[in-house]
Structure formats: C-alpha cells, structure tokens
Amino acid sequence: MTNLLISLFIKNKDRVEDSNVRNAYGKMAGIVGIMCNLFLFAGKFFAGVITGAISITADAFNNLSDAASSIITLVGFDMAGKPADKDHPFGHGRMEYVSGLVVSLLILMMGVELFKSSVGKVLHPEVISEQWISYMILVVSIFVKFWMYMFNRSIGWKIHSETMKATASDSLNDCVSTAAVFGGMLIFHYFHLNVDGVVGIVVACFVLWGGYESVRDTLNPLLGESPDPELVTKIKEMVLRHEMVIGVHDIVVHDYGPGRRIVSLHAEVPATENIMEVHDVMDHIEMRLMEEYHCEATIHMDPVVTNDEEVTETKKEVQDLVKGYDPDLSIHDFRMVKGATHTNVIFDLLIPYGKKYQQEKVVEDIKKKVKEEMPGNHYAVIRVDRGEQY
Structure with a gap:
C-alpha cells in the first residue's frame, strides 16, 4: 500500500535529496494522516458515546489530536519548502522542526487532559454499556494505526525526517493504547470489572510518553545538536582523498533544515605548495561536497611545514606531552617561531565536550x-578549541 501511494503521488520518488521531492513525501504523509485519523476519531467517538466508556472517548480524541498534528505537519513541510529570501537567507527548512515541536506540544496537552478525565472516572466510575460494534471499531483501529506506523516509519527513514519518525512513534503508541482499551472492554465483558478509568490513565500515559519523545527529537535540531558522526566521517574522508590535503580539523556543520547544511573546515596542506594550486583544489573540494552531500562548504587552508625535521620532531614532542596529560586531548595548527632567547611553539589545543576541565588550568599546566620538560628554551602559545575529535 505504501509503495502504491508513493508510485501514484510522488514524481521522481527516488530523488529524495531534492527538496521538492522531499516536500512531496511530507505532504502526502500529512494528507494520509489527516484522513485516517479523522476516520478513526469518528468511529471511536461514536463507540464512546454508545458505550459511555471514557477510555474509548479518550482514545478518540487522541486520534483527533493526531489529525491536527498531521495538518501542522502538512503546513510545516509546505513552509519548509519555500526558497531562501532576503529575511531568511538560509531558507525555511527549520520550519519542519518547528512544526514537529508544535505537534509534540499538542500531544502533551492532550495527554494531560486525558489523564485528568481518566482520574475523574476512577474516583467517580460510571456504568458502561457493551456494544459489539465498539469491539469491531477498536480492532479496525489497531490495524489501521499499525499500518500508519509502518507507513510513517518508511517515509521518515526514506527522507530522513525526524518529524515523520516522531509521527510513526506516536502511531505505534496509539496501537498499544487502543489495545489497552480493547483489553479493558474484554475484562468488563468476562469479569464484570469496570476498569475504564484505569485503562484511560494507561492510555494517557502512553500519549504523554509519546509527546515527551517527540519534543526531545524535534527540539534538539532547533537548539543545534551535534552533527551526524557518519556524515562528518564521510566529509573528512572525502577531503583527505585529495593528495594535497594532509590533515583536516575544526569541522563545523550548521543544520538549517533537512538538505540545507553549511559546512566549514580547516584543511592542512604543505606550506611549500603553490598558493594558486591550493586555491583551485579547495574550490574543487567545495564543489564535490555540494554534489555528494548537498553541503555548502567553506574551507580554510592551513599551511603546514612538512620538510623541516626540527619542526616535525618538536611537534611530536608536544603531542606526546599533551597526550601524557590526557589521551583525549589533541593539537593542530602547529607552528614554531624562533627568537634570540627562546622559541615559541604555537598550536591549537582541542578539548572534547564533556571534559570538566577548567580551561585556564589546562592551558597553564x-x-x-612544555617549559620544564622540553629541551631548550621553549614557550607554548596555546589557543583552545572545544569540540569533538573526528
């Protein structure tokens, strides 16, 4: 069914790196979500009215909130697809994350209301009426929601959308919550125990947990999460494939929405290379990054002395001292400046995130x-970087 819908409504379905194709996937998923959830809401609301079961009614309004979420997702993908303009030079891609966050907050609000209503039913239980059609509606709902889970998960992985993955997770939670409602009705049928309010609380907890996970998954990209380590590794490997480049560091990835990344990095090249040739290679790498990973790249060239044995040996000594202090620390951009009375060794010190060091103390240590353990009169001039070593 999923492949059929994709074939019918998505042109160039395999070109998911194309923002227009990606937005088409998001819009199709939004429309499917709206239709399915409105259908389920109508059925469950009817079942809740005729049985008087708060758990079924709660589940119905859960589906109504999902329909609203799908509308917001649809609007979010549409806005995310707008091109860059004067006020938003990096495009509108993050609107997808914003829409996902709004969806998540709606889910949390619905969960709170369902929890309050269910607690009321526990404290003040009401008689419920059995209707065979309510069982049918619940069973159909479970199958529909499981299909929606598979559908949204497939789309989410295909277009790398956290919003769609969050929607898939919510659909799976709905399967479990509806199954709990169905189980509660069976308990009433066979054991004449009214657990309607308790089941409603269980449903509300599933809704709240799904909302929490969705908030977490959509808020991180908005705050600026760490780049995908696999992507960083691929970028580094691609840059290092060029013979002129002998080292890469300070890779920074700015995410302005799916398919809208801006990358900056430092590429080390031998100081003896012709500056025009180096510039041409850097331009070529930037174009390759755009072609292969759809990243707008800016590369800073760092000249490195490679044919001076004294510099090479001194750099190794400094590296050993730094690793002896902490194996997780590293250095780059190493230079030496000799003077009449002393020699400055100049380098950048990379301190990984998570290290609880006082920066000033590490530098002084x-x-x-360097001054006490290296032969000769050496002084370290250190600039600190915070980041990860890729």
Whole structure:
C-alpha cells in the first residue's frame, strides 16, 4: 500500500535529496494522516458515546489530536519548502522542526487532559454499556494505526525526517493504547470489572510518553545538536582523498533544515605548495561536497611545514606531552617561531565536550610541562578549541 501511494503521488520518488521531492513525501504523509485519523476519531467517538466508556472517548480524541498534528505537519513541510529570501537567507527548512515541536506540544496537552478525565472516572466510575460494534471499531483501529506506523516509519527513514519518525512513534503508541482499551472492554465483558478509568490513565500515559519523545527529537535540531558522526566521517574522508590535503580539523556543520547544511573546515596542506594550486583544489573540494552531500562548504587552508625535521620532531614532542596529560586531548595548527632567547611553539589545543576541565588550568599546566620538560628554551602559545575529535 505504501509503495502504491508513493508510485501514484510522488514524481521522481527516488530523488529524495531534492527538496521538492522531499516536500512531496511530507505532504502526502500529512494528507494520509489527516484522513485516517479523522476516520478513526469518528468511529471511536461514536463507540464512546454508545458505550459511555471514557477510555474509548479518550482514545478518540487522541486520534483527533493526531489529525491536527498531521495538518501542522502538512503546513510545516509546505513552509519548509519555500526558497531562501532576503529575511531568511538560509531558507525555511527549520520550519519542519518547528512544526514537529508544535505537534509534540499538542500531544502533551492532550495527554494531560486525558489523564485528568481518566482520574475523574476512577474516583467517580460510571456504568458502561457493551456494544459489539465498539469491539469491531477498536480492532479496525489497531490495524489501521499499525499500518500508519509502518507507513510513517518508511517515509521518515526514506527522507530522513525526524518529524515523520516522531509521527510513526506516536502511531505505534496509539496501537498499544487502543489495545489497552480493547483489553479493558474484554475484562468488563468476562469479569464484570469496570476498569475504564484505569485503562484511560494507561492510555494517557502512553500519549504523554509519546509527546515527551517527540519534543526531545524535534527540539534538539532547533537548539543545534551535534552533527551526524557518519556524515562528518564521510566529509573528512572525502577531503583527505585529495593528495594535497594532509590533515583536516575544526569541522563545523550548521543544520538549517533537512538538505540545507553549511559546512566549514580547516584543511592542512604543505606550506611549500603553490598558493594558486591550493586555491583551485579547495574550490574543487567545495564543489564535490555540494554534489555528494548537498553541503555548502567553506574551507580554510592551513599551511603546514612538512620538510623541516626540527619542526616535525618538536611537534611530536608536544603531542606526546599533551597526550601524557590526557589521551583525549589533541593539537593542530602547529607552528614554531624562533627568537634570540627562546622559541615559541604555537598550536591549537582541542578539548572534547564533556571534559570538566577548567580551561585556564589546562592551558597553564601544558605551558608548564612544555617549559620544564622540553629541551631548550621553549614557550607554548596555546589557543583552545572545544569540540569533538573526528
């Protein structure tokens, strides 16, 4: 069914890197979600009215909130597809994350209301009426929601959309919550125990948990999460495939929405290379990054002395001192400046995130080690970077 819908409504379905194709996937998923959830809401609301079961009614309004979520998702994909303009030079891609966050907040609000209503039914239980059609509606709902889970998960992985993955997770939670409602009705049928309010609380908890996970997954990209390590590794490997480049560091990835990334990095090249040739290679790498990974790249060229044995040996000594202090630390952009009375060794010190060091203390400790443990009169000039070593 999923493949049929994709074949019918998505042109160039395999070109998911194309923002227009990607938005088409999102819009199709939004429309499918609206139709399915409105259908389920109508059926469950009817079942809730004729039985008087708060758990079924709660589940119905859960589907109504999902329909509203699908509308917001649809609008979010439409706005995310708008091109860059004067006020938004990096495009509108993050609107997809914003829409996902709104969806998540709606789910949380619905969960709170369902929880309150269900607690009321526990404290003040009401008689419920059995109707065979309510069982049919619940069973159909479980199958429909499971299909929606598979559908949204497939789309989410295909177009790398956290919003669609969150929607899939919500659909799976709906399967479990509806199954709990169905189980509660069976308990009433066979054991004459009214657990309607308790089941309603269980449903509300599933809704709240799904809302929490969705908030977490959509808020991180808005705040600026760490780039995908696999993407960073691929970028580094691609840059290093060029013989002129002997090292890469300070890779920064700015995410302005799916398919809208801006990358900056430092590429180390031998200081003896012709500057015009280096510039041409850097331009070529930037174009390759755009072609292969759809990243707008800016590369800073760092000249490195490679034919001076003294510089090479001194750099190794400094690296050993830094690794002796902490194996997780590393250096780059190493240079030496000799003077009449002393030699400055200049380098950047990379301190990974998560290290609880006081930055000033680390710098002073390493400066002291360089001065005391290296032969000759050496002084360290250190600039600190915070980041991850890829």
